[in-house]
Amino acid sequence: MNHSFFSRRRFLQAAGAVAGSSLLPPVAGWGQPAHPQQAEAATSGPPDYTLTIAVKPVELAPNRIISTTTYNGQFPGPLLRFKEGQRVTIDIHNQTDRPEQLHWHGQFVSTDVDGAAEEGTPFIAPHGSRRISFVPKPSGYRFYHTHVHAKADLSAGQYGGLVGPVYIEPRDHPGDFDREVFLTLKEFEPTLSRGGDMAMDFLSPAAVVPSLKDSGESAMKASLAKGSPHGFEVGYGSFTINGRMLGHGEPIRVRRGERVLFHILNGSATEIRSLALPGHTFTVLALDGNAIPKPTPVSGLWLGTAERISAIVEMNHPGVWIMGDLADDDRHHGMGIVVEYAGEKGKPQWIAPRPFRWNYAHFGGTGTSQTPDQVFDMRFAKQNAASDGFNLWTINDVAFSEERMQPMFRVEKGKRYRLRMQNASDDIHPIHLHRHSFELTRLAGQATSGVMKDVVMVGGYQAVDVDFTADNPGLTLFHCHQQLHMDFGFMALFDYIE
Numbered sequence: 186m187n188h189s190f191f192s193r194r195r196f197l198q199a200a201g202a203v204a205g206s207s208l209l210p211p212v213a214g215w216g217q218p219a220h221p222q223q224a225e226a227a228t229s230g231p232p233d234y235t236l237t238i239a240v241k242p243v244e245l246a247p248n249r250i251i252s253t254t255t256y257n258g259q260f261p262g263p264l265l266r267f268k269e270g271q272r273v274t275i276d277i278h279n280q281t282d283r284p285e286q287l288h289w290h291g292q293f294v295s296t297d298v299d300g301a302a303e304e305g306t307p308f309i310a311p312h313g314s315r316r317i318s319f320v321p322k323p324s325g326y327r328f329y330h331t332h333v334h335a336k337a338d339l340s341a342g343q344y345g346g347l348v349g350p351v352y353i354e355p356r357d358h359p360g361d362f363d364r365e366v367f368l369t370l371k372e373f374e375p376t377l378s379r380g381g382d383m384a385m386d387f388l389s390p391a392a393v394v395p396s397l398k399d400s401g402e403s404a405m406k407a408s409l410a411k412g413s414p415h416g417f418e419v420g421y422g423s424f425t426i427n428g429r430m431l432g433h434g435e436p437i438r439v440r441r442g443e444r445v446l447f448h449i450l451n452g453s454a455t456e457i458r459s460l461a462l463p464g465h466t467f468t469v470l471a472l473d474g475n476a477i478p479k480p481t482p483v484s485g486l487w488l489g490t491a492e493r494i495s496a497i498v499e500m501n502h503p504g505v506w507i508m509g510d511l512a513d514d515d516r517h518h519g520m521g522i523v524v525e526y527a528g529e530k531g532k533p534q535w536i537a538p539r540p541f542r543w544n545y546a547h548f549g550g551t552g553t554s555q556t557p558d559q560v561f562d563m564r565f566a567k568q569n570a571a572s573d574g575f576n577l578w579t580i581n582d583v584a585f586s587e588e589r590m591q592p593m594f595r596v597e598k599g600k601r602y603r604l605r606m607q608n609a610s611d612d613i614h615p616i617h618l619h620r621h622s623f624e625l626t627r628l629a630g631q632a633t634s635g636v637m638k639d640v641v642m643v644g645g646y647q648a649v650d651v652d653f654t655a656d657n658p659g660l661t662l663f664h665c666h667q668q669l670h671m672d673f674g675f676m677a678l679f680d681y682i683e
């Protein structure tokens with residue numbers, strides 16, 4: 186049997202196609218508005234899918250019913266299974282009082298449908314509708330979510346329930362597993378707080394850049410010395426997997442010997458999540474939906490906001506278990522799901538795994554990555570409590586704002602670019618690039634290759650390099666996926682030049 190669920194051969198072909206695209210003529214000049222591509226124009230007739238955005242009750246647990254914005258009245262939104270290369274038409278209805286954006290995270294689509302106003306995607310008007318059509322690609326685990334600024338309004342943006350999974354079936358390879366299980370991790374009942382308790386010490390390598398640390402710490406000290414409080418953070422009252430708090434949803438029922446393929450999404454607005462299943466290991470096949478060079482077993486998972494992991498668990502340790510977050514407090518408030526073997530009974534058990542660190546390079550290959558045509562240096566910094574008590578975030582000293590939407594970086598179609606990211610803050614930032622994927626090339630001093638992603642966690646005071654090929658013309662948004670950070674400046678635009 187073929188043990189690689191994802192087609193390595195197709196992946197390499199795709200990479201080859203990217204490398205060859207430099208022969209195509211460049212399009213979309215600097216300063217011009219984004220052109221909706223003809224190919225993306227809406228079709229007539231009934232849609233393939235309908236997504237309705239509306240405020241609905243969601244039952245997280247018995248007697249714990251919240252009211253939040255949902256897709257089709259459910260959380261998570263419906264799993265959309267597309268076929269790679271087969272056009273889909275989707276009607277989006279917005280039954281709320283706010284303009285909405287629906288972003289196709291991880292897909293190579295045009296700016297007209299990507300779902301980011303900064304790139305020129307039209308809003309779905311309050312009580313309005315929009316029909317979109319696009320060709321899903323690339324294959325693998327993607328997702329869709331709202332893409333509006335919430336700022337201080339914790340009922341808006343990704344603080345609500347506007348998150349749903351997408352799976353784009355590859356053209357071949359049914360894969361070697363018995364069952365697929367999709368899990369969306371998500372907190373509800375957000376509140377503002379001062380200071381958080383987010384885990385910070387799980388990334389490997391742990392090396393920090395001393396000059397980044399000095400500059401971040403002295404900026405923070407200066408702010409506190411002036412009497413500023415710490416900037417606002419967000420905490421949550423309830424934690425769920427697939428919209429249910431631990432113990433209140435259907436358990437995942439398994440049989441001994443089964444190979445279960447988990448597709449796990451961190452749908453959080455702001456939090457980094459972890460997941461472990463006592464007595465079992467995860468064999469990671471894909472990160473952010475893209476096959477990794479070599480399937481790799483790990484004892485637990487870490488996911489920044491918007492990251493996805495596809496991993497096989499061989500069910501070879503019968504019992505009734507809690508698959509849950511490593512943070513006891515978050516698990517006790519719901520971040521877990523029961524895994525129950527056939528014929529086993531009793532109270533679900535949690536056993537903390539031995540401490541482990543998360544290193545993307547474990548999933549990388551041994552090859553060296555291609556030399557980029559150009560390097561963009563990016564420095565991320567925090568201005569403590571500088572925007573009405575919220576932290577203000579800058580990229581190269583510029584905080585993005587709706588009044589200041591000029592592209593910061595310009596790329597040419599077909600060229601390969603390195604983003605040399607330097608984080609002068611103590612927070613971990615899950616950094617996302619729209620409409621493209623990137624290859625991880627250096628993580629806190631460690632070289633790697635072959636890991637293709639669309640989100641990468643950049644550790645506090647650390648440096649990370651990623652490379653991407655400019656192969657999807659149009660304005661392209663780059664931002665931290667932490668909602669509080671992206672809402673307060675942590676964004677930049679790339680544009681294509683002739």
Ligand SMILES: [Cu+2]
Binds near residue numbers: 612613615665666670
């Ligand atoms: Cu961030």
